[in-house]
Structure formats: C-alpha cells, structure tokens
Amino acid sequence: MTERALVLEHGGMHFDGVRAVEDVSLRLEPGEVLGLIGPNGSGKTTTLNMLSGVLRPSEGRILLDGVDVTRKPLRSRARDGLVRTFQSVKVFGRLTVEENIEAAALGAGMRRAEARRVAVETLSELGLEALAEVRADAVPAGQVRSVGIARAIALRPKYLLLDEPAAGQNEAEALELIRIIASFARERGLGVLLVEHDMTVVMGTCDRLHVLDSGQTVVSGDPETIRTDPQVIEIYFGKG
Ligand SMILES: Nc1ncnc2c1ncn2[C@@H]1O[C@H](COP(=O)(O)OP(=O)(O)OP(=O)(O)O)[C@@H](O)[C@H]1O
Structure with a gap:
C-alpha cells in the first residue's frame, strides 16, 4: 500500500561548511x-x-506519497x-487577480474553461471575491500574499x-x-x-x-x- 504523506527523512543542507539544517525528519x-x-x-x-x-538536500531524502522525489x-x-508559495509574490500587474489565478491554472495544464472556473471557485473558497476584478498591481500590500496563496491552491x-x-x-x-x-x-x-x-x-x-x-x-x-x-x-x- 502506498503511504500518503510528504516525508523528509534525515534531511541535511550544508552551504560551504555552514550546516543550515542537520538531520531533520518530518512528516506531513x-x-x-x-x-x-x-x-x-x-x-x-x-x-x-x-x-x-x-x-x-546534501543529505537525506524526500518522499511524496511513497515516491522518492529528492532529485x-x-x-x-x-x-x-507539491506546491509552495514564496515570500515575494510575482504577479502579472496588468491582469486582474482572477486572471492571474486563471493564468496559473492554465500554466499547470488546465483547459481555459476549467481554469476560469477554478479561479472563481478558489477566490470564493478563500473569501477573496472582492479582489477578483482588482488589477494585481493595485492589490493592497497586505493582501498580495493572499493572491499568491490563491494561485497555489488553484493548482489543486x-x-x-x-x-x-x-x-x-x-x-x-x-x-x-x-x-x-x-x-x-x-x-x-x-x-x-x-x-x-x-x-x-x-x-x-x-x-x-x-x-x-x-x-x-x-x-x-x-x-x-x-x-x-x-x-x-x-x-x-x-x-x-
Ligand atoms: N544560501 C545560503 N548560503 C549560506 N548560508 C545560508 C544560505 N541559506 C541559508 N543559510 C544559513 O542557514 C541558516 C538557516 O537559514 P534559514 O533561512 O533556513 O533560517 P530561517 O529559520 O528560515 O530564518 P528566518 O526566520 O530568519 O527566515 C542560517 O544560518 C543562514 O545564514
């Protein structure tokens, strides 16, 4: 049976002698x-x-639902x-928030109609409907990361x-x-x-x-x- 979890086993990361992470194991x-x-x-x-x-990683391995994805x-x-957000969010400033999310879904291989539906759905799931028609470059600074999260969640x-x-x-x-x-x-x-x-x-x-x-x-x-x-x-x- 495949084990459903994201697992870091004995992860280690060294940068030129700096041991940033050493023997960390966790499971999500x-x-x-x-x-x-x-x-x-x-x-x-x-x-x-x-x-x-x-x-x-310099050491250890990463398993995604039982599959080794370390490399x-x-x-x-x-x-x-397995999707992540970054501390700095890069958006298409001239597109609306909804269009930005749709673009991410298209980029992940969804068809246009599906991408549009997913964009609308995701904004509503996150309570961000009010941002849908706002141009991304006009989103208040405190909410820019929410756009990044919506984009990540739209990838399901x-x-x-x-x-x-x-x-x-x-x-x-x-x-x-x-x-x-x-x-x-x-x-x-x-x-x-x-x-x-x-x-x-x-x-x-x-x-x-x-x-x-x-x-x-x-x-x-x-x-x-x-x-x-x-x-x-x-x-x-x-x-x-
Ligand atoms: N590219 C790198 N080259 C050299 N050292 C690095 C590099 N990236 C991280 N480090 C070092 O690794 C250690 C862990 O850094 P990391 O950014 O992972 O910590 P953090 O817990 O996320 O910190 P913060 O809360 O400040 O964001 C620190 O000592 C950092 O200076």
Whole structure:
C-alpha cells in the first residue's frame, strides 16, 4: 500500500561548511496543518526549500506519497501535487487577480474553461471575491500574499508549503487568513506546512508543530505540548 504523506527523512543542507539544517525528519499528512517554527536562522526556509525542490538536500531524502522525489526539480514536484508559495509574490500587474489565478491554472495544464472556473471557485473558497476584478498591481500590500496563496491552491495540490503567508498583515488578519486555509485544508484533505513567526497564529491554527533551532529538531508535537515544553520556552524566552 502506498503511504500518503510528504516525508523528509534525515534531511541535511550544508552551504560551504555552514550546516543550515542537520538531520531533520518530518512528516506531513493529508488534511493536516503542520507549523514549522523556530528563531531566526534556525533552518525553516532551508527546510521548505528542500521539500519543494528549490534546494537539493546534501543529505537525506524526500518522499511524496511513497515516491522518492529528492532529485526532482520544483516544477516536476508541482506536477506531482507539491506546491509552495514564496515570500515575494510575482504577479502579472496588468491582469486582474482572477486572471492571474486563471493564468496559473492554465500554466499547470488546465483547459481555459476549467481554469476560469477554478479561479472563481478558489477566490470564493478563500473569501477573496472582492479582489477578483482588482488589477494585481493595485492589490493592497497586505493582501498580495493572499493572491499568491490563491494561485497555489488553484493548482489543486495535495501538499501546500506556505512561507510566511501572512507577513505584512496584522495578527487578526493573519489569524483569519490562516484559519480559512486550515479549514479548507482539513475539508479537502490538503496537507499544509506553514512557516510563520507569529506564535498566536501558529498555536491557534496548527494541528502539530515542529520546532527547529540551529538547524536541528528540538521537538515536535501538538500546540499544547509545544507551549509547555521547557526547551521551547528556553529558546523563545530564555535567550538574550
Ligand atoms: N544560501 C545560503 N548560503 C549560506 N548560508 C545560508 C544560505 N541559506 C541559508 N543559510 C544559513 O542557514 C541558516 C538557516 O537559514 P534559514 O533561512 O533556513 O533560517 P530561517 O529559520 O528560515 O530564518 P528566518 O526566520 O530568519 O527566515 C542560517 O544560518 C543562514 O545564514
């Protein structure tokens, strides 16, 4: 039986002697929202880059529903259902938000009618209908990442990796956005890996958290376990 999960096994990433990530193993199941947290420089983005195919790990392997995709590039992983967002969102400024999403769906091989339907559907699923007819270059700065997320979700991925999706928004807006994504993910069986700095947002939305420090796993578990873990408390409140 094929195992349905996105798995990083003993992942390591070294840059010219800098050990950015060392022996990190994690597992994301369908319908689960997993928060990847840790202080600045702890290896979150590097881990996300390895999982998505931006970086090829120096060590370890990545399994997508049981298939080894370690050597597959980003685009090929996306076709297999593993999609990510980036911190900087590049849009076609002269097109509307809906047209931008449609373009992404077309680029992923959907026919025009299907791409149009998916674009409309995705905006409504994410509560972003008001942006549909807005030109992408006129979208308020705080909502540009939401356009990036809508574009990723329109590809109907099995696993979605979000790199600080709520940056630029205040805590209440961030909570609302991630809650919408989380409930969508649980309903549709989409696995979401979330890199996010705001602990209130993470604690209030994730099923499980994986904590990194200095490129290594500290602990992983449900939000309550993490909140009371002495090592996590030390990392977040004990330094400085
Ligand atoms: N291309 C690179 N070359 C050299 N070192 C790198 C490279 N990318 C990351 N690093 C180093 O790897 C470590 C982990 O960085 P990473 O960006 O993954 O951390 P992060 O947890 O995402 O940080 P932040 O929260 O600040 O975004 C850091 O020490 C960083 O300086």
